[in-house]
Amino acid sequence: TTTSTTSEKDTTGKRSINPQQEAIVPLKQLVPDIKRKAWLAKLNSETPADKLTPDESASIMLYSMEWTEQKESLYYIPNSTLRKEERDLLKPWFLYLKLILTGLAKLPSIEGKKFVWWGFSSCTSRIDVLEQETIFGKIGMRTIFTIESKNVKNIRRHSMYPDEDEILLLPATQVEVICQYHPSEDVHMIQLKETEPLYPLQDPV
Template sequence: MAYSANKKFTIIWLDSDANNSEDNLFTQQNLFQAFDNVEIYEAENECQEYIQSKPQISFLIIVSGRLSRQIIPNIHELPQLSGIYIFCMNKNNHEEWSKQYQKIRAIVVELDQLISKIRSDLRKLTKTSLPSSNPTPITNVHDNSNRTLEGAMAAVSINDLTCPFAGYDRVSIVSLEQGIAPLAKFIDKVDQMAWIVKQNCQNPPDGLTDDESAAIALYTMEWYSKEMTFNYIFNQTLRSENKEQLKPWFFYLKLILKALSKLPSITRVVYQGTNKDVSNEYPNGRIFSTWEFSNCTSCIKTLEDDESFGKTGQRTLFTIECHSGKLISGHAHDQSKDQVLLLPGRKFQVISCLNAGNELTIVQLQEMETSYNFN
């Protein structure tokens, strides 16, 4: 479980092989589990530039033995740097030369010892109230079980939005079990969920690996309650204004986006519904964007059995002309349902809005071109 004091600090791990071995991927996962704000860098110059560009943030840096002699002299005097940890194979190679740098707090060989030392130092640093910049607190996301494409991050213009996935491209493709390991502190029984879907993903279609297909199945899996469902928690995190909350999801995000990239994009009208009238939020001509995944169907009759839409009462039906939807039914946990997934980074325009009577409103949306492409 992440230690609360570390929210005031960003932990950086610099290693040129950070993404190139099972051991290093395991190290990444443990760092994401242990600390709230973690950045992974493989290039020394990029790491140094990042630290120098954030004078308002307090950093602790873990650096490999290979890169330690190169970067430490260049960053040691930066006021935002509170501590350095050399994570290496042989302590003896660094004990003598490192004595000249007071901010080096430890030379460590074992991962458990490294994490324990950083946690101990964080408690001390927090008590001394060193200058730091707290990440933006997570916003209070209301329980919108009938959430539509708009989402909490929707805006009038896509130019008002910043891609929340910054940095995910630096992580590697891993197995589903490895990808969900950092999520155990957020999602109860996520290991059990992953095991269930993995058992049903043997020799999947469309050229997907077992892990890639299972990543889609996990996203579509229903659980005992909506609040415990994987995709509910995932999209809630995507909607959060605190982008640091998304970093533990990067391994899973990388895996599911890789899986979806292998599926052909479809151009057709798809449907999504909610059991309330939200038409006043969609005036004609409005342009908005979403950074969450959006579940739709290409069969309108499917919505009759959807508890978030139904057959009676106030309802809003969205008809969406999409050109980047992914037909995921063949990889969904329940393959009997017609399911189309719209990826994050999509931009839409409201074409028209119609009161169809019987408390039903129809909103016509059209997908627009966007600079973000996760296919």
Template sequence: MAGEYTKSSVDISNPYEETIELSKMINLIAKNENVPLLSLDEAINPLRVVVPELEQMVLIVRSVNNTSPNILKNDESHSILLYTMKWTPIATSFHVILNNILQTRNLTLLKPWLYYIKLLMTALSKLTTNFSHITVYHAVKLNLITQYPEGRVLIWWNFASCTSSLNILNDGNVFGQNGERTLFIIDSKSGKSIRQHSFYP
């Protein structure tokens, strides 16, 4: 998502560092598997002191009809909608705050988010997975070349919204033609389409 990036990758070219980072992720996944699946209201309750104006965000999300009720329950669909919502200022958007926390890889900071992440991951797991190779694009309005040295293996810890349409990238609000920008061209093998559950299809 353009204009809201903080460093989200970890260099794992060092085997010792790789072991530490993978251990953290395994711990997080293990904890999340044991987290109960709650309603959206219950899942975001611990986040009311973390996300400004969360109540207003949820009211907007609740006003949107679930376009695929046979696949996702309302709360599951709304959990994706909540993630895709942009807020003003952009730094207070739900997904920006969540991704910033994920990038810390700090389990203490992540703890209040586990209920929501469980609901979101449950929703995503029900969507059709595209196992065929498809090229998608992740656009950032920053110069990130120094953070991605050629030949290095890195892990993205955060969620990354992508598009398969190059035309969308021409929109100045998304990527545009001016200023410092970085375009990630991703060979996706297991992507999930959230088009029907996004504020920005």
């Protein structure tokens, strides 16, 4: 009998991009219920748009999913890790990050528009989405960022919530504060603009 693995080596001997199933193996102890969530994402990514593979699209959809507890959501955990200085903590995420960044690299960038640093940042191009309590709401101390950036990807066609028209700001994006504004006592608005770093902050995929 013969066996096969979920990843292969290419003709150069380098390890190829790991599909989603393999990428989540190191995350099972870090992200609750990730196996079922990954299955659901893959189920909804059988015929992806933008010439992405099903695994690439599923990795983006998995990122867009919301767990019952926000701090258990897949998007929350790697972002908190990316902001720490202990890079060894990112090792379990390498396969997943490689997969999702490869997929995001295939999506067309949105240039010259404004949207609401080391980590991924979920944004939207629709201001009405901000009225949702889980996103911005209408009460309490809140901060909204508008970002003029070329380093963003529209993941609406690969998101579990396409109606939110979700935009993803890629990690390691350098921005400059343009101005700040307080329209009310409990709302703080900050305008940002992406700038080119002197040296790349992220290795190309």
